[in-house]
Amino acid sequence: MPLDRTALARHLVEETQLRQKLEREYLPCGISAFDEALDGLPRGSVTEIYGPATSGKTTFVTSFLARATGTGEFCALVDGSDSFDPASAAAAQADLKRLLWIRCHGIEQALKSTDLLVHSGGWGVVALDLTDVPPAIVRKVPMSWWYRFRRAVENTPTAFLVVESEPYVKNCAMMTLEFRSAPPVWSGRHRNFKVLRGSDIRVTPRKPVGAKNVDFRAKVLA
Amino acid sequence: MYACLYVRNATAAERAALLRCAESFSPAVEPGGEAVTVDVRGLRTLMGSPRDIAMRMAAGLQTAGLRGNVAVAPNPHAAVAAARGMDGITVIAPGDEARALARLPLALLNPSEELAETLQSWGIRTFGDLSRLPAIGLAERLGAEGVRLHALSRGLSPGPLIPLQEAPVFEASMDIEHGLDSLEPLAFLLGRLLNEVCSKLVHHGLAATDVTVRLALEDAPEHVRTLRLPFASTDTGTLLKLLQYDLAAHPPEAPILRVAVEAEPSAQRRLQGGLFLPVAPEAEKLELTLARLSAVVGEENVGSPELLNTHRPDAFRMTRFVAKADAPISVQTAVVSPPPVAIRLFRPPLPAEVTVSNGTPQRVRARGIRGDVIGYAGPWRTSGDWWRSDSWSRDEWDLALNTGALYRVFLDLPDRWFVGGNYD
Numbered sequence: 001m002p003l004d005r006t007a008l009a010r011h012l013v014e015e016t017q018l019r020q021k022l023e024r025e026y027l028p029c030g031i032s033a034f035d036e037a038l039d040g041l042p043r044g045s046v047t048e049i050y051g052p053a054t055s056g057k058t059t060f061v062t063s064f065l066a067r068a069t070g071t072g073e074f075c076a077l078v079d080g081s082d083s084f085d086p087a088s089a090a091a092a093q094a095d096l097k098r099l100l101w102i103r104c105h106g107i108e109q110a111l112k113s114t115d116l117l118v119h120s121g122g123w124g125v126v127a128l129d130l131t132d133v134p135p136a137i138v139r140k141v142p143m144s145w146w147y148r149f150r151r152a153v154e155n156t157p158t159a160f161l162v163v164e165s166e167p168y169v170k171n172c173a174m175m176t177l178e179f180r181s182a183p184p185v186w187s188g189r190h191r192n193f194k195v196l197r198g199s200d201i202r203v204t205p206r207k208p209v210g211a212k213n214v215d216f217r218a219k220v221l222a
Numbered sequence: 223m224y225a226c227l228y229v230r231n232a233t234a235a236e237r238a239a240l241l242r243c244a245e246s247f248s249p250a251v252e253p254g255g256e257a258v259t260v261d262v263r264g265l266r267t268l269m270g271s272p273r274d275i276a277m278r279m280a281a282g283l284q285t286a287g288l289r290g291n292v293a294v295a296p297n298p299h300a301a302v303a304a305a306r307g308m309d310g311i312t313v314i315a316p317g318d319e320a321r322a323l324a325r326l327p328l329a330l331l332n333p334s335e336e337l338a339e340t341l342q343s344w345g346i347r348t349f350g351d352l353s354r355l356p357a358i359g360l361a362e363r364l365g366a367e368g369v370r371l372h373a374l375s376r377g378l379s380p381g382p383l384i385p386l387q388e389a390p391v392f393e394a395s396m397d398i399e400h401g402l403d404s405l406e407p408l409a410f411l412l413g414r415l416l417n418e419v420c421s422k423l424v425h426h427g428l429a430a431t432d433v434t435v436r437l438a439l440e441d442a443p444e445h446v447r448t449l450r451l452p453f454a455s456t457d458t459g460t461l462l463k464l465l466q467y468d469l470a471a472h473p474p475e476a477p478i479l480r481v482a483v484e485a486e487p488s489a490q491r492r493l494q495g496g497l498f499l500p501v502a503p504e505a506e507k508l509e510l511t512l513a514r515l516s517a518v519v520g521e522e523n524v525g526s527p528e529l530l531n532t533h534r535p536d537a538f539r540m541t542r543f544v545a546k547a548d549a550p551i552s553v554q555t556a557v558v559s560p561p562p563v564a565i566r567l568f569r570p571p572l573p574a575e576v577t578v579s580n581g582t583p584q585r586v587r588a589r590g591i592r593g594d595v596i597g598y599a600g601p602w603r604t605s606g607d608w609w610r611s612d613s614w615s616r617d618e619w620d621l622a623l624n625t626g627a628l629y630r631v632f633l634d635l636p637d638r639w640f641v642g643g644n645y646d
Contacts, residue, residue: 031561053627058646063561074502074545085643086527086538088564096527100543102515103523112518120511122503122545131566131646157501181626184645186597194599196620198563199628199645218563 027125027159029060030067030092033216034203041175043159046150048169051179056201058088059218060179061127061163066094068159073124076100076117080110081132091221107133111145118152118160126153127161135166146172167206176206185217196220223272224298224383225279228257228305229290236288243286247279250385252298257305259298261383276311295319297379303349306330319377324350331371337364349375390426393484394418401440401477405469408478413462415483420456423487429454430485433461435469438480445474452544453505454488460506467513471521502545512543533606534614535642536567563645565630571640574631583621586631588641593623601633620645 026040034040041047041064051057068075070093077084082103086096102117104110107130114128128149130138146162146169153160162169167176182199198219205211225247229240232255240258244251250261262275269275272294279292293304295314300323304312307326314322326349328341346352352375360368374380394415402408412435423429431454437445447468455461491505503511515524525540574588583595600619607613616632623629628645 030558032559053625053644054646056646058564058566059561062564063558066558082523082569083566083643084527085536085565085567086529087536088562089527090529091558091562092564093558096529097544097546099526101525101527101540102519104519109519113515116511116514116518120503120507122501122507124501184597184620184622184628186599188599194597196599196628196645198560216560218561221562 025157027064027073028067029064030070031060031063031214031216034060034214037214038175038205038208038211041159041161043157044154045174046146046153046160046162046169046172047175047177048162048164048167048173049177049179050164050167052165052181054181054184054199055179056182056199056203056218057163057177057179058129058131059199059201060177060203061129061161062089062092062094064161065089065099065125065127066092068125069095069098072098074098074100074122075125075127076102076123078102078104078110078113078117078126078128080104080107080128080130083132084129107137107141111141114149115152118149118158121156121158123158125159125161127163129163130168131163131165138164138166138168141168143172173207175208178204178206180204182218223262223275223294223296224301225260225262225275225292225294226257226298226301226305227260227279227283227290227292228302229283229288230256232256232288232290239286239288240283240290243279243282243288246282247275250383252383253386254302257302259302259383261385262294273311273313276313280311295322295377297377298383299374299379300377303330303374303377314377320350320353320375323375323377324348324353328352328375331374333371334367337367337371340364349377390422390487391484392419392422392428392430392487393482395480395482397480398478401479403477405466405473408469408481409462409466411481412465412483413458415481416458416461416465419483419485420458420461423456423485426487427490428487429456429490430461431488432486433465434484434486435465436480436482436484437474437478438482439474439476440479442474442476445478447472451509452542454491455506456490457506460510463510464513467517471517505545508543508545533604535604535616536569565643566646567643568641571632571642574639574641576631576633576639583619583631586621586623586629586641591623591627591629591641593625593627595621596624597622605635618642 025043027043028035028040049057065075075098084101102113104113117126149160150172180202182201184199185197186194187197188194198217200217203214227240227244229236232240237255241253244258244260248260248262252259265275269278276292276294283290291305291309293301293312295301295304296316300314300319303323303326304314307330328347352372357372360372396411431451433449435447439445449464512524526543527538528541530537530539572588574586576583577585582598585594598619598621601617603617605615615635618632621629621631630642632642633639
């Protein structure tokens with residue numbers, strides 16, 4: 001019987017990923033549907049989160065930071081375009097005293113700041129948000145930078161997140177999550193008396209291969 | 223031998239003069255308000271016998287314009303009791319304390335009110351009366367205080383002299399012959415001075431929380447920079463690097479003629495780690511990282527956000543980030559389920575052109591944003607601080623565009639439109 005090489009390759013990849021998953025520690029993100037499906041985000045490696053505007057990625061990252069700071073982790077957010085909203089984080093019950101916010105203006109400042117943080121150690125989460133940096137500029141970042149960040153957090157308890165509008169980190173990331181446009185949820189019938197209630201968010205894991213989509217709803221607090 | 227100088231009912235000025243008089247005889251002085259005790263054990267070769275010493279001290283009091291008593295005794299307590307209870311000069315020989323103090327009134331021992339009443343009722347009036355009572359019987363009836371007073375009545379000392387010590391000053395300075403106009407050579411001088419100051423701190427079992435650098439400049443006011451640390455440290459390397467970053471961000475405006483370094487002492491840091499606490503950045507490393515980050519993005523752009531108690535949109539201030547490893551809050555209270563929708567803000571808000579029809583927005587154009595409105599909620603009026611020059615008043619809308627994006631758009635009354643943020 002001829003060897004089904006495709007099936008064999010898939011089996012080997014899944015076995016390797018399972019072994020890595022068992023050895024690696026994960027940080028829950030505070031969204032039960034996601035944590036049940038994927039256990040959270042991995043420590044000591046790079047997680048890439050990307051999606052267009054209003055896809056729910058910032059909601060996801062904010063919830064993750066809130067959960068991490070709430071359990072005593074010290075987190076750092078490198079904000080590439082100074083667009084972080086502290087009120088949103090506070091609404092998610094983040095402990096803002098455990099969050100170091102670096103407000104950058106441009107990718108050069110963002111990359112330098114990230115380099116300093118990942119090499120200083122002691123962080124539970126380091127998140128680099130390049131969502132609002134023009135894609136043409138982010139594409140010019142050499143891959144060696146991403147590998148440098150990955151090496152810096154390997155074998156440390158730091159979960160390193162890169163948040164973007166398009167995927168740039170690619171092979172360097174251990175987990176890649178794609179967020180799709182989340183349609184808003186309105187309440188109220190009359191067109192003049194509607195209220196924004198939330199949005200339905202879908203997370204499609206591109207890595208690990210074979211993981212199922214995760215759907216959850218985010219709400220707008222009154 | 224110990225001497226006591228006593229001035230009854232001394233004013234504040236007289237007490238200061240009394241202390242100065244005592245310090246002129248010996249550096250080992252214990253101040254006590256109206257009575258100052260001096261260790262005179264080393265004065266025999268200089269001044270002679272205990273009586274000679276007492277007479278010299280009495281003359282010193284007179285010279286200082288003070289009228290008081292002087293007593294010399296084998297221990298500090300006996301000297302104080304004798305000076306308080308006996309006028310003029312008193313010298314008590316070793317072994318003669320009980321007899322010399324026998325006639326002094328019990329009030330000089332400062333017994334508690336209850337004990338004084340009890341002793342009074344027993345007919346005990348003087349040191350001698352108390353010292354003749356059996357110690358065991360006193361212990362059984364009056365407890366530990368009775369035993370203490372019994373020992374004092376016999377002229378026995380409760381403890382050694384606690385001399386007044388001048389607070390050590392931790393500073394070092396250096397004059398520069400030719401004005402220094404760059405920071406690189408300054409670093410070498412700072413390193414030397416910091417080494418000197420930190421060595422002194424370590425010698426006293428202390429560490430520094432604040433380090434101040436004063437630079438005297440040529441034809442310019444003094445340039446002062448203070449490093450305030452969230453932890454006490456004597457690590458010269460870390461302190462030097464932090465000072466270098468600070469001076470690079472706030473350089474002096476003229477050549478430097480003198481460098482001085484002062485440290486504010488504090489108890490040394492004691493750390494008790496926990497096995498089950500989350501990892502935290504190391505204090506020294508964190509300070510250096512924060513200094514480096516400040517050099518990259520500016521000091522005002524690094525820190526923890528703190529929300530202000532106001533309804534003003536986007537009201538917060540940046541505070542200093544300190545990694546305190548406190549106990550974390552409960553996981554249950556840390557999770558909000560379902561998660562709240564977060565917004566990404568545009569700072570500053572993007573000026574926009576909004577086409578309005580029948581009072582509702584139909585189309586939005588701004589930098590990087592263009593689309594037709596397919597869903598909306600609003601307007602909501604928000605305003606505040608009307609009494610201030612920076613008051614605000616706006617109508618806010620949540621607008622869903624045909625591009626799939628959802629924006630917070632507001633009309634800054636009366637007629638300027640902005641895109642405030644993007645729900646994501």
